[in-house]
Amino acid sequence: DTGVSQDPRHKITKRGQNVTFRCDPISEHNRLYWYRQTLGQGPEFLTYFQNEAQLEKSRLLSDRFSAERPKGSFSTLEIQRTEQGDSAMYLCASSSQAFDRGREKLFFGSGTQLSVL
């Protein structure tokens, strides 16, 4: 178990630029989640994949945000035309279907800290 990996750890960009983050879940996990956390707040759900299918998207995920999980393994989260309000920690988590039987937890990565100047 190598854990959930996120890359990069930090990203500084100028307003209007596009950014892309990557998440590598634990290899046998078929579920993948993206969350956003701003200072002083709890993580907010953005989107959920089961294998390669994106099954749920939060209203927080505006048209500027897109997430993919092309082969059901790693995932990318892209933000187009970044705004200062996009500055946050973007967290990825993964789990297997054992979660449904109460036998597992969500495993979180360390996150990507985005700063939009």
Place this chain on the structure above:
Amino acid sequence: AQSVTQLGSHVSVSEGALVLLRCNYSSSVPPYLFWYVQYPNQGLQLLLKYTTGATLVKGINGFEAEFKKSETSFHLTKPSAHMSDAAEYFCAVSGRTGANSKLTFGKGITLSVRP
């Protein structure tokens, strides 16, 4: 739909004192309940979870929480606070099946421990 309410944003206790962090939830389906801790500049770490069975759940670092369905609560306690417990604590709720497996978090409570 699920939601979590964590009353108060900051709790301060003396070292050795009881820690009580409150969490109330709302869920349209039978919930799973979680407490996570986040230390400065670190990721989320699971303290404990309730899924089924015994309603008093013991976690790491001496923490425990009790699921009270009638009160829709899942308060976190620790009998004696330690300086190393200073951190941000998040309560979270989820459903029990794939479509509802995403966690919904509260806003978090910052715990400070005074010497």
